[in-house]
Every structure is written in structure tokens, then in C-alpha cells.
Amino acid sequence: MSGSTRRTLSSAKEVTDLVVAHYMNAIQAHSEGRHVAWSTAVAPPSEILYVMGVQPLFPENYACVSTVMKATRKMFDASEAHGLSRDLCSYTRCVMGSVLGCEAPLGGMEKPDILVSTKNVCLTYLKWWQLMANALKCPLYVIDCPRVTEEIEEFHVKYVARQLRDLALELEKITGRNLNEEKLKEVVRRSDKAAELWRKVLEWRRFKPCPMGVTDSSAAMFPIVASAGTMEAVEYYERLLGEVSERVKNGVGVIEDEKFRLLLSGIPFWHHLSLFNYLEDRYGAVFVYELYTATWGIAGLNPAKPFESLAFKMLYNPVNMPQTWLEEWVVKIVKDFNVDGMVLLSSRSCKATSIGNIAVQKFLREKYGIPSVIIEADHTDDRAYSDAQAKAKLDVFMEILGAK
Amino acid sequence: MNESGEVKRFQELFEMRDSVATEWKRKSGKKIVGCISTYVPEEIVYAAEFLPVEIIGKVEAFAKADAYLPSFSCSFMRGFLEKLLGKEYEYLDLVALPSLCDSIWGFYSIWRALSPDIRIYLLHYPSQRSKEASNYFVGVVERFKSFMERFAGKDISDRDLRAAMEVYDENRRLLKSLYELRKKESPPISGVEALEVVLSSMTTPKLLHNRLLKKLLGEIEEREEYPKGDVRLLVSGHVIEDPDVLRVIENSGSLLVSDDLDTGSRYFWFLVDGVANPIEAISKRYFELPSPYGSSFADRIKYLSDMVKEFRVEGIVFLTRKFCDPYLFDYPILGQAMKEEGVPSLLLEYEYPLAKAALKTRVEAFVEMLR
Numbered sequence: 001m002s003g004s005t006r007r008t009l010s011s012a013k014e015v016t017d018l019v020v021a022h023y024m025n026a027i028q029a030h031s032e033g034r035h036v037a038w039s040t041a042v043a044p045p046s047e048i049l050y051v052m053g054v055q056p057l058f059p060e061n062y063a064c065v066s067t068v069m070k071a072t073r074k075m076f077d078a079s080e081a082h083g084l085s086r087d088l089c090s091y092t093r094c095v096m097g098s099v100l101g102c103e104a105p106l107g108g109m110e111k112p113d114i115l116v117s118t119k120n121v122c123l124t125y126l127k128w129w130q131l132m133a134n135a136l137k138c139p140l141y142v143i144d145c146p147r148v149t150e151e152i153e154e155f156h157v158k159y160v161a162r163q164l165r166d167l168a169l170e171l172e173k174i175t176g177r178n179l180n181e182e183k184l185k186e187v188v189r190r191s192d193k194a195a196e197l198w199r200k201v202l203e204w205r206r207f208k209p210c211p212m213g214v215t216d217s218s219a220a221m222f223p224i225v226a227s228a229g230t231m232e233a234v235e236y237y238e239r240l241l242g243e244v245s246e247r248v249k250n251g252v253g254v255i256e257d258e259k260f261r262l263l264l265s266g267i268p269f270w271h272h273l274s275l276f277n278y279l280e281d282r283y284g285a286v287f288v289y290e291l292y293t294a295t296w297g298i299a300g301l302n303p304a305k306p307f308e309s310l311a312f313k314m315l316y317n318p319v320n321m322p323q324t325w326l327e328e329w330v331v332k333i334v335k336d337f338n339v340d341g342m343v344l345l346s347s348r349s350c351k352a353t354s355i356g357n358i359a360v361q362k363f364l365r366e367k368y369g370i371p372s373v374i375i376e377a378d379h380t381d382d383r384a385y386s387d388a389q390a391k392a393k394l395d396v397f398m399e400i401l402g403a404k
Numbered sequence: 405m406n407e408s409g410e411v412k413r414f415q416e417l418f419e420m421r422d423s424v425a426t427e428w429k430r431k432s433g434k435k436i437v438g439c440i441s442t443y444v445p446e447e448i449v450y451a452a453e454f455l456p457v458e459i460i461g462k463v464e465a466f467a468k469a470d471a472y473l474p475s476f477s478c479s480f481m482r483g484f485l486e487k488l489l490g491k492e493y494e495y496l497d498l499v500a501l502p503s504l505c506d507s508i509w510g511f512y513s514i515w516r517a518l519s520p521d522i523r524i525y526l527l528h529y530p531s532q533r534s535k536e537a538s539n540y541f542v543g544v545v546e547r548f549k550s551f552m553e554r555f556a557g558k559d560i561s562d563r564d565l566r567a568a569m570e571v572y573d574e575n576r577r578l579l580k581s582l583y584e585l586r587k588k589e590s591p592p593i594s595g596v597e598a599l600e601v602v603l604s605s606m607t608t609p610k611l612l613h614n615r616l617l618k619k620l621l622g623e624i625e626e627r628e629e630y631p632k633g634d635v636r637l638l639v640s641g642h643v644i645e646d647p648d649v650l651r652v653i654e655n656s657g658s659l660l661v662s663d664d665l666d667t668g669s670r671y672f673w674f675l676v677d678g679v680a681n682p683i684e685a686i687s688k689r690y691f692e693l694p695s696p697y698g699s700s701f702a703d704r705i706k707y708l709s710d711m712v713k714e715f716r717v718e719g720i721v722f723l724t725r726k727f728c729d730p731y732l733f734d735y736p737i738l739g740q741a742m743k744e745e746g747v748p749s750l751l752l753e754y755e756y757p758l759a760k761a762a763l764k765t766r767v768e769a770f771v772e773m774l775r
Contacts, residue, residue: 083736083751087476087727119531123505126531126698127733134701134737142532144540144698147503149512149526155547159540166536323513348476351729355510359472363517376474 006280007254009247011240012216015223018236019065022057022226026110029055035113035175038132040125042295043314044118045143045164047187047229047306051179052171056116057109058226059132062098063091067270067380071105076381078102090349090380092128099135112138114174116167120145121319122352139174141167145314149322152315160311185303188310191229192301197237198224199297204244205288206337209253210261211244214276214287216254218268224296259284260401261338263330265291265360266345266353271382275375275390283398288337291318291330292353319352326356327363334370341401342372343394347379373397410620410627411597414604415647417616421457421607426495428455428609435497435556438522440643441606442666442693443502443529445686447568447676448549450610452556458606458667459484459499460645464757472514478727479755480643481511488515488522496522498555500548502529504697505730525551530691531698538691545687565682571610576672578617579605583669585624586661587715592624594631595639595660596647602667603645633659635774638711640664640738641723642731652760653721653752656767658774662715664708665723670695696730704734705741712747719774720749721767748774 026036034053039046041060049056066072072090075097080086082100084093098104115138117129126142133140143163146156168179201220204211212220220240223233247253262279264287269275279285299316301309318326333339344361346354357374364370375393378384417424425436437449438459449456461483468489469482487493499515501508503526515524528544530537553560582601585592593601601620605613635658639650643666654660663669670693678685693699694707711717720742724731739749750770754763 083739085732085735085753088729088732123531123697123729124733127696127730130701131733131737142698144531144537146528146544147509147512147526149516155543159536159543162536163534166534323517327517346474348474351477351506351510351727355474355477355506356513358470358474359514359517362471 005256006213006215006277007252009212009216009220009240009243011236011243012219014236015219018222019061023106023109026055026057029053030110036110037114037116038109038112039116040118040121040129041225042118042121042317042319043299043310044228045116045167045310046227047184047191047310048164048168048171048179049116050229051184051187052168052175052177054114054171054175056226057112059095059109059128060091061222061226062109063094063380064270066094066098066105067382068273069105070271072097072271072380072382075102075104088349089122089124089128090347090378092124092131094380096128096131096135099132112136114138114171115140117142118145118314119143120314120317122350124352139170141170143167143314145320148315148320148325152312156315157308157311160314161307164307164310181306184306187229188301188306189303190231190234192303192309194224194228194233194237195297195300197234197241201237201241201244202289202294202297204241204248207248208261208338209251209255209258210286210288211247211253213254213280214264214268214290215273217287217290217293218273221293221296228296254286255280255284257284258286260340260398261286261288263287263289263291263333263337263339263342264345265330265342265357267292267347267350267379269345269377269379269385271380272385272387272390275387275394278391279394279398285398287343288339289333323356323359326360327367330360330364331368331370334368339370341397342370343397344372344374345379346374346376348376348384349378349381371397371400410623411593411600413616414597414620415600417604417608418600421460421604422492422495424608425455425457429495436495438493438496438499440502440504440508440666442643442671443504443690443695443697444500444527445545445548445690447565447572447686448545448552448560449500450568450571451560451564452552452558454497454552454556455609456500458603458643458645460487461643462645462756463487473510476727477510478505478507479725480728481507483756485511485515488520493522498522499524500527501525502527504529507727529697533691533698533700537698538688541691542684542687545690546683549683562682565686569676569678569682569686571614573675573677574614575605575610575617576675578614578621579672581621582617582624583662590630591659591661592627592630594633595637595654595663596650597631598660598663599644599647599650599665599667602671603647606667606671631659633657635659635771636661636716636718637721637771638662638664638708638715638717638719639668639721639723640708642725642728643667644723646756646758648758648760649723649754652758652763653767656764656771658719658767658771661717662711664711669711696734701734701737701741704738708738708742709745712742712745717747719770720747721770722749722751724751724753726753726755
């Protein structure tokens, strides 16, 4: 037992307030006669929404919040009673519970005027948004993103960019405002800045001891997900970068005695974030990088070409890239961040982030000798989780790492 | 149920599909392309003088695929991988898949990473139905054509494409004529048999299939014994590659009179019928199919609802493999819409090996209720 104490970043503590403010912003928007959009969360077109005065909300985030608040059971029940199979995405089942009228945190999300799906991660992004459009009688705009099989070509980017222009036209109709392209460029510039700062924050984690762990990282990703394009996000990541770099300069790590450096793949099990504490406390094992949190901020943007840049960002996310790309990315992180092993969280109801895990594990072991462990449960539905089993599996994995 | 006579030939063709394909390949010296045929424009493959065949994912155990795909990916793609790794598909030269769902994408990605002998090509299938998406899909199909040209080492002319369209549309017309007979008070063909006819169309060279279909249409009404069943059902779902799944339903005293399946009416209901640019005409046909992959709920409901009326359907069985997200997502909406139209439905999830007794009990209870 290492008995480490965690040093939570003060910037990470701020996030709770930011989350509350985010949901309040939507209520505020409606009271000011502005509109609210519910969007998918991976590379959403927030920049366009903000320029049009539309406040985005992210159902995926709402599902996380509901899970952390332990409010999901009734929501799942409501969805399942509606006929949604328990094998379907637990984010969907959680949020649909609220949409269908079940009691939910914060009194449910402020109702949308438009639904926007980026369809760049999973089929669920389409089906879930269709279900919400149907239940809420709300217009739906789907941005169809092709999978990247070789590399991102102009053929793909132009297609997505044209759809983003169509979205802007649609929003002009709904809001009665005109899109100011100069203002859009400015918002894209801010979004790019926030992403760059977030990348820099993650880069500092190369150092030992690692200044930021997975718990803080999972909180600190919130502004880049929810507020890309705002000044608040830029300022937030400036503060965070300052705090993280200061820690590195002073040799302060997230825990006292760092013994192992781990890489995380998959969506955190929001109902048992304590699993991460277990690794830190018992083994001095710190997550120095997460493929999940790094997903936001991976792409740079060119403000001179806002639509094309945003299109590129949508296409360029790890789930939309081929397995060969993912392998190369992981191998580079393992090397750059001195990673000892990888933990892959598989969620039975999230095929998009989990379906490749067994293959990734096999390729990493056979081609590069990188050890890893897969923990299978569900990211939101705690009924499919056994803490004892997850810990037992991690114990074995840590023994293997320790014996190396 | 009597499955003898002309219909038997189609069942055999499907059951013998591997030897039919191997024999075709040996004789022609040409290549074979495994497809999810309902969404991959087969006309292009045919115009390249190749044989497109529907891939089959039914296996009863996963010895090899488990090393790559988890239990919660759909058993169709897991099963297909199992067959590929088990060298059961050695006659395929290429696999062409539409980007329909996450299990297909997972499979594609893994198969690519394995650097296999059998190449794989992914066609983007759009997830919305705008003009923009429709135009883009034309581009996707054009690229597929260019790929096939390189793969075949020959140009595909508009004339080749028109010839392919003609052969395929003829097959579609013939299949529709067969389905027409199922509208009758007493249909001459069962749901199991109809499935076998469609499945064999997806795996047999089309010219041969057209010839056999014409013969069948000339004789089917003369058959001695018509299938029995006093409740008219429709089955809705994805690919059903094992007629036993439908046999379980028909053994409950019902008769399947139509369907909304990838291996059923959706495979042939709409014709290309194009006079304009052939690539555009072909693309449009595939783009407009009512499916869970980008159609609105309204489009799917309309298709189902028309089927129900035309075939005087009394009840619907929604069939889905476990973990098949697209169909599981649509079920609550379609089921509710049909209920509002006064058509009861049953959701039947299944997996191989089939739990026949349990499935039969559920269908029997449903049929009882409809009687």
C-alpha cells in the first residue's frame, strides 16, 4: 500500500461550477430569446452555434453528470419501459429516460430548438438523435461524416464543410440572424487556441512525477468539450496550463510516490471513478494520458478556412480513424510518455469505443510487447459492473507490471 | 410443409452456394466479391464481370474470432470473421462492405490491420437523406467503380452498366412477381421458401437465377400443396441468412406473407429504372432504400405500412440478432407506429444456435392472440 494522497488541481475543482453555469446558460439563452441546440460531443460545431447565438448542450455530458449524481436507475427504467433494449448505449438510455419525462437531475436539460448530430463516432449518434427528435418534435440536423479508411482527403472534407454551411443556413432560418463569417473566424481562432492549450497541458504529463492524473483530466476536459470557441475556455486552459507547468517546475506530482505510469483507453466508468483512486492509492499507478480526453484538441484549426477546418476536426477523431492509425498513435504515446502499461475500458453498450480493444491488446502485445488489461463493464450503467472483479483484474495486471 | 418441387432448386442453390461460386470462378477465371448486397451497388461488380455474393455470418461457435472481436459486437460480423479466419471463404477475392454500423466498422478496421490476402473495401453509406448526401453518394459509387476498374484491369463503360442494370432490374421484377402471389388469400409459397429464393438470388449468378425464376413463376401456382397457416404475418429486420429462423415462426401455425428484410423485399423492391447517367441512377436507387441507416422513421414506417396493407398483414414479428443496434433502436418507434395502425407486433431477439423451443413458444403465444 503506497498510501498516496492525491493533490487535486484547483483548476479541476473549478469544473463543478462551470458545469452548473453551462446548464444555466441554456436557461439564460431562452430567457434572452436565443436558441438552444443539443449536440453530439465529439468535435461538435459549437463554433457555428455560438456565432449564431445558439447555446449548445451535450446530452452525453448530461449522462455523465447524471451518473456521477447516481440518478440513472429510474432513467434507465423509463427507457427500457419504452422498448429500448438494455444492450443499447447507456448514455442514450439515460438521457432518453429524461426526455421521456422521468425525474432527472437539474430538472432535465433545457429543451432544445434544434438537434445537431455529427455522426462521426457511432451509429448511435444518428439513432439516438433521431429518437430525441421524434420524442421532442424538434428539427434534427445530421452532419454525415465518412469513416477514414486511408487518409482524410479533400473529397471528404468538402462534403462535411458543405453540410456545415447548410447547418449555418438552417440556423439562420431558425434564429433569424445572419452568419457573420468574420466573427466565425474569430470564434474558430479561439477554439483553436483552447485546443492548443489543452494539448500543451497534456504534454506536460510526460514529466515524472506526472502533474495531472485521470480524475483531474476527466474534469478539466469539460470546457474543451462544451465551450470550444468561447473566451472562457481559452482563459480556463491558460490557468490550467499555468498550474500544471508550475507543478512540473516544482517537481510536484499528482501523487506523492509515483511508481507506475499508465495509459487509459475508453470512456471512464463514471459510476466508479474511484477505480482510478484504487490504482493510485494501492499501487502508485498514475494515468499519464487518456485517449479519451486527448480526443478533444487533437486537430488544429485554420481560422482562415473555418468550415473546412471544422470539417477536418470532425473527421479527425480516434474512433473515426482506422485501427492502424490508432496503433501508431498508441505506440507513440507509450514511448513519449514512458508508459508502463495500458488499461482498456470496454463498455458493453459502446461498440464504437470498445469493439477494437481485444484486437488492439493483441497487436500491442505481439508487435510491440506493450502489456495491457481490458476491464469490461459499462460506462454509465452500474448494474453491469462489479467493483471486486474490476479490482481483482487490475491486481493481476499490476502484479505483472511489477514483476517486469 | 411441402417444400418440394421447383422451389427446392433455390434452397439447394443457396445451400450449395460455396460450390456454386467456386465452380463459377473455375469456369470463368474471374473474381468473386463478398458484399452486404442490399447496400453495395452490385451492378458495378457485375459490370466488372465479377460475381457479387452476399456474405454469410452464421456460425454456431466462435473459436478464432474471439481473439479479435468482443461478445457484444454483432454475431453477424463475428461469424463472418470466424469463417474468414477458418479459411471457409477462400474463393473471395474482395470484400465490399457498406459503412452501415459500428460492428461493420470494427470488423473492417481489424481485418485491414490483419493485412489479409482478401482485400476489403468500405463504401460510405450516408446517414442522412439531403441533396448534399445524395450527391456525395454518387461520388462514392463513382470511386467504387474506379476501384473495381483497377481491380479488374478493365474499363467499365456506360454500356456495361446499362447491361448490368437490365439484368438486375429483371431479377427484381421477377422477385416482385413472386411476391405478388403472396398477396392472395392462399399464397402458393411460404415465407421460408420466399427467403430461400431471395437468398439464392444474392449468391447465384443473376442470369441463371433469372432463368430459374421465370420457370418457377410459370409453375408455382400449379403445385399440389400450398403452404398452410391461418394468420398472416410479416417479418421485419436485417439480414436473415438461416431459413430456420423463419421456419420457427411458420411452424407456429402462421404464414409469412411478406417482409421488410435486407434478405427479403428490401433487396429488390425498388428498381434502378434509370434512363439518365447510369451511375447516378444506380446511386439513387441504393440511397433511397428505407433502412435504419439514414432514412427517417417516417420512411421506414411508410414502407412497413404499405406492406401491411398490400399483403393484408395481421401481425408483425420484429426479428433481430442480439446486439444489432440499428434495428433495436428503431423497434420502439416502428412497433408503436404499427400499434397505432392496429397491427400488433412482437420483438424476437435471437442468436445462433437458435433456441428454437423458446422462440416457438413466444411466436405461438403471439399467434394465439391474433387468432
